[in-house]
Amino acid sequence: MSDFDESDPFEGALSLSQRAAVAMRPGVAPYLDGLNAAQRAAVETLDGPVLMLAGAGTGKTRALTARIAHLIHTGRARPNEILAVTFTNKAAREMKDRVGRLLGGAIEGMQWLGTFHSVCVKLLRRHAELISRDVGGRADDLVENGHTVSLRPNFTILDTDDQIRLMKQLIVAANMDEKRWPARQLAGIIDGWKNRALTPEKVPSSEAGAFNHRGTELYAAYQDRLITLNAVDFGDLLLHMVTIFQRHPDVLAQYQRWFRYILVDEYQDTNIAQYLWLRLLAQGHHNICCVGDDDQSIYGWRGAEVGNILRFEKDFPGAKVVRLEQNYRSTEHILAAASRLISANQGRLGKTLWTEAKGGQKVRLIGHWDGEEEARWIGEEIEALRDGAHGLPPMRLNDQAILVRASHQMRAFEDRFLSIGLPYRVIGGPRFYERLEIRDAMAYFRLAVSPDDDLAFERVVNTPKRGLGEKAQQTIQRVAREAGVGLVLGARAALQQGAVTGKGAAQLRAFIEGIGRWHAAVLDGADHIRLAETILEESGYTEMWLKDKTPEAPGRLENLKELVKALEQFENLQGFLEHVALIMDNDSGEAEDKVSIMTLHGAKGLEFPAVFLPGWEDGLFPSQRALDEGGLKALEEERRLAYVGITRAEVLCTISFAGNRRVYGQWQSQMPSRFIDELPAADVDVLTAPGLYGGGASAAGAAFASHSGYGGVDERAAHADVYNSPGWKRMQAARSSHAPPAAHRKVVTIDLEAMPFGIGDRVFNVKYGYGEIIDAEGDTMVVEFDKAGSKRVKAGFLQAADQAGDVPF
DNA sequence: CTTATCACTGTTTTT
DNA sequence: CAGTGATAAG
Numbered sequence: 001m002s003d004f005d006e007s008d009p010f011e012g013a014l015s016l017s018q019r020a021a022v023a024m025r026p027g028v029a030p031y032l033d034g035l036n037a038a039q040r041a042a043v044e045t046l047d048g049p050v051l052m053l054a055g056a057g058t059g060k061t062r063a064l065t066a067r068i069a070h071l072i073h074t075g076r077a078r079p080n081e082i083l084a085v086t087f088t089n090k091a092a093r094e095m096k097d098r099v100g101r102l103l104g105g106a107i108e109g110m111q112w113l114g115t116f117h118s119v120c121v122k123l124l125r126r127h128a129e130l131i132s133r134d135v136g137g138r139a140d141d142l143v144e145n146g147h148t149v150s151l152r153p154n155f156t157i158l159d160t161d162d163q164i165r166l167m168k169q170l171i172v173a174a175n176m177d178e179k180r181w182p183a184r185q186l187a188g189i190i191d192g193w194k195n196r197a198l199t200p201e202k203v204p205s206s207e208a209g210a211f212n213h214r215g216t217e218l219y220a221a222y223q224d225r226l227i228t229l230n231a232v233d234f235g236d237l238l239l240h241m242v243t244i245f246q247r248h249p250d251v252l253a254q255y256q257r258w259f260r261y262i263l264v265d266e267y268q269d270t271n272i273a274q275y276l277w278l279r280l281l282a283q284g285h286h287n288i289c290c291v292g293d294d295d296q297s298i299y300g301w302r303g304a305e306v307g308n309i310l311r312f313e314k315d316f317p318g319a320k321v322v323r324l325e326q327n328y329r330s331t332e333h334i335l336a337a338a339s340r341l342i343s344a345n346q347g348r349l350g351k352t353l354w355t356e357a358k359g360g361q362k363v364r365l366i367g368h369w370d371g372e373e374e375a376r377w378i379g380e381e382i383e384a385l386r387d388g389a390h391g392l393p394p395m396r397l398n399d400q401a402i403l404v405r406a407s408h409q410m411r412a413f414e415d416r417f418l419s420i421g422l423p424y425r426v427i428g429g430p431r432f433y434e435r436l437e438i439r440d441a442m443a444y445f446r447l448a449v450s451p452d453d454d455l456a457f458e459r460v461v462n463t464p465k466r467g468l469g470e471k472a473q474q475t476i477q478r479v480a481r482e483a484g485v486g487l488v489l490g491a492r493a494a495l496q497q498g499a500v501t502g503k504g505a506a507q508l509r510a511f512i513e514g515i516g517r518w519h520a521a522v523l524d525g526a527d528h529i530r531l532a533e534t535i536l537e538e539s540g541y542t543e544m545w546l547k548d549k550t551p552e553a554p555g556r557l558e559n560l561k562e563l564v565k566a567l568e569q570f571e572n573l574q575g576f577l578e579h580v581a582l583i584m585d586n587d588s589g590e591a592e593d594k595v596s597i598m599t600l601h602g603a604k605g606l607e608f609p610a611v612f613l614p615g616w617e618d619g620l621f622p623s624q625r626a627l628d629e630g631g632l633k634a635l636e637e638e639r640r641l642a643y644v645g646i647t648r649a650e651v652l653c654t655i656s657f658a659g660n661r662r663v664y665g666q667w668q669s670q671m672p673s674r675f676i677d678e679l680p681a682a683d684v685d686v687l688t689a690p691g692l693y694g695g696g697a698s699a700a701g702a703a704f705a706s707h708s709g710y711g712g713v714d715e716r717a718a719h720a721d722v723y724n725s726p727g728w729k730r731m732q733a734a735r736s737s738h739a740p741p742a743a744h745r746k747v748v749t750i751d752l753e754a755m756p757f758g759i760g761d762r763v764f765n766v767k768y769g770y771g772e773i774i775d776a777e778g779d780t781m782v783v784e785f786d787k788a789g790s791k792r793v794k795a796g797f798l799q800a801a802d803q804a805g806d807v808p809f
Numbered sequence: 810c811t812t813a814t815c816a817c818t819g820t821t822t823t824t
Numbered sequence: 825c826a827g828t829g830a831t832a833a834g
Contacts, residue, residue: 087824117824179829234824301822406821428823469810504810582824601822623821641822664819665825 031069031102039063042289042322043070046261049282049316050289051309055353056338056647057329057607060291064263065095067289068110069102071261079109083259083281085116087266089583091605092118095265112259116274118582120237121157127251128153130244133227151227151240156446157581158226158233161439162455163187166229170221174214186211190219194235195303197242197273199223229454238273245280256284266604267292267312271303279315286316294349295342296644298601300637301626310349327353329607331360333683334653338646340680345636361390363646363653365676366687370660371409371615375416378402378612381654382422382595385610392651397423399609401596403645405621409614410597423594428602433580437545437556438563442580444535445573448518452486461491464544466511467504475499488515514538528573532564600641603648611649616642616657616673642675655679763800 035043039059042052043066054060068084071077086092092114099110112119124131132150158166167183167190189210193203200220208216226232232240245252262282264270267290270278282288290312297306313319327335335355342348368374381389388394402413410426417424432438440463446456461476462468479499480490491512494500500508514535521531536542542560545553570576596608615621622638630637646653657672761773 089824115824237824298822299824302824408820465811467810471810502810599822620821625821662825 031066043067049319051312051321052291054324055351057327058324065098077260080111081260084113084263125153156231194239195271262288264290268297268309269299269304275308327355331357333362336683337363342643362685366656368658371658374658375412397593397595401608402612403603425594427598451488454487457487464540466507609650610652613645613655617670
């Protein structure tokens with residue numbers, strides 16, 4: 001405990017009188033200026049539990065930061081006695097900046113303002129030893145057979161890749177078929193348990209059937225393995241801290257005393273582990289202020305519990321509930337549309353947002369023939385808005401965003417914008433640190449910092465190719481295991497024993513020597529930038545990409561350069577690795593003027609003057625998969641997602657859908673999203689020509705007959721009564737019939753599934769034309785097409801040849 | 810052991 | 825359709 005710096009929570013807690021003495025000058029508190037009554041209440045109610053229900057755009061960050069400023073200003077707490085947690089690094093950064101601005105200076109002391117994960121890492125590094133492998137009560141021994149039995153403070157944080165690889169190994173070791181029981185699935189299950197703060201022994205027996213009845217067993221094995229490797233995964237950061245707090249009341253008590261005030265952002269997104277963690281910490285004083293909006297809870301799929309926010313008053317009796325309902329972001333119609341939509345959800349805490357910004361543009365709704373046309377139209381709109389259209393002042397591209405449900409939707413826009421030269425930026429796309437070459441390079445750095453990082457070793461032993469295939473790697477693993485040492489030492493031993501031979505041997509030796517050299521350099525405190533370059537050079541990694549002639553190679557080299565450049569901001573490699581493990585968001589600078597393309601999830605907390613919401617089609621949004629898995633609950637979450645989307649818009653919100661879309665390469669006709677029905681007609685301008693509805697030749701053909709010519713916004717008045725059009729009504733009627741909604745979309749499929757095909761039948765397929773069935777496996781037919789040759793096709797996509805005339809295409 | 814070809818599978822959403 | 829993983833050939 002000697003390395004404690006001034007930020008150390010145990011160090012120099014001030015007495016109350018001292019606290020008062022450091023309080024800033026009394027008198028005016030500038031951070032209170034301009035707050036409305038509700039915000040003020042949220043800021044000034046310092047003691048006891050507070051729940052701030054903050055609707056979209058109601059100035060919650062403002063209130064939250066003012067509250068922190070107030071705590072500090074009044075001397076209630078020093079900056080580092082305040083625990084403030086957010087979900088994203090971006091939110092944490094913004095909060096830090098704003099508090100700094102409010103208090104007119106740096107707030108270096110706010111050590112405990114960060115994401116759940118980053119705060120937990122800090123805590124866990126201090127108490128790592130309290131997490132040990134279950135070795136029959138001998139947890140006091142830190143080393144067993146050369147392997148650590150407890151976590152050490154310098155543990156590494158695994159990325160998803162490592163996690164999956166590790167689990168795969170365990171699955172194979174358990175003699176399970178890794179194809180039937182994919183590691184991804186196991187990872188999902190384990191993640192779910194961790195989100196619920198369940199250690200292996202706590203997993204309820206009702207879930208013993210998980211993963212072929214081996215779930216808990218594999219979970220336990222995985223946890224053991226992680227500790228052996230001195231590693232944790234993301235879920236562990238919280239899980240371990242909850243475990244420590246539960247098992248070591250003395251440790252918990254220290255933090256309960258230290259963190260005098262707790263603030264939580266986006267409380268509706270907390271999972272059970274986070275909830276327990278918070279509750280444990282707040283147990284003593286109950287000075288906890290949670291900010292959230294149940295209507296914006298969109299992370300249920302990854303374990304978030306809306307229940308946490310709904311239950312707050314029960315958890316913390318006497319809680320003061322403050323509602324922020326005045327919206328400062330959007331105009332009247334946008335707000336009205338969002339409010340109406342979300343009112344379809346049950347079990348809300350309920351808020352009534354209002355705004356002083358009357359008038360403005362209605363929410364616009366437009367249908368398109370297909371996804372490409374949608375992208376084309378939106379591209380043109382964006383350009384029009386840039387030049388000033390619809391009576392709105394010109395908007396920069398930075399002021400406009402396209403928010404999609406699923407990231408694959410982004411592609412159509414990228415393609416289109418690329419071809420018309422419209423600058424765009426994809427937010428939350430493939431993240432920098434998740435790229436192959438970056439991860440490889442990082443694995444090398446990890447080895448340099450800690451040569452016993454076996455996962456890093458595995459990742460790059462044979463990258464670039466060193467002639468060390470599966471067999472050689474297995475030998476190394478075996479030798480290492482037998483000797484009870486890590487892979488680097490195992491490899492060395494294997495070489496000495498002559499267990500690895502051939503040309504791989506020499507290269508392996510060079511590789512190991514390299515690791516030794518690099519590690520020595522790290523220990524010597526060598527210049528880390530130079531070292532990083534040396535490593536990439538000596539390992540042959542750079543050369544590997546130089547020799548690679550695939551089109552992406554130059555980009556990868558570019559990324560590597562960028563990586564090395566990023567090192568400049570850090571003292572050493574360790575610090576860098578630590579940073580990277582937790583920074584999952586990439587902030588592409590806002591310097592250039594570009595349209596943003598991102599998912600709805602990624603858009604939470606952001607706002608744009610103009611927002612486009614494409615792809616509002618049943619099955620896509622709401623997502624069929626979510627519905628299948630989560631039923632009504634999931635539908636409501638999808639609806640909240642829609643709510644989040646609309647409320648991102650300040651002055652112009654445009655919703656669109658396409659009648660046809662390519663899914664897995666197959667064309668599919670789409671029904672407009674049921675959420676479209678839920679929008680209030682009075683606040684919506686329908687730009688779609690009425691003829692588009694019901695234009696199809698059959699029920700399935702609710703496929704919307706196309707008209708690409710109508711495209712002008714000026715025509716909108718003429719179509720304003722589309723809600724009364726026969727087509728719209730027919731659509732509504734179809735929707736409210738008793739059949740499950742999905743049935744509409746899949747009429748063709750369902751009809752045909754009922755129709756048995758036999759070998760030798762003549763069939764028709766939209767894409768391949770006519771053919772004859774020559775074989776069948778379940779619902780997959782092998783068809784010899786007249787023109788396209790032999791293909792495997794799902795029966796749902798086939799029709800009997802004599803009925804092909806009825807195909808609604 | 811590496812490389813090429815082929816089949817299969819999957820698509821939410823992320824710290 | 826595209827990216828991945830398995831299998832066969834060099």
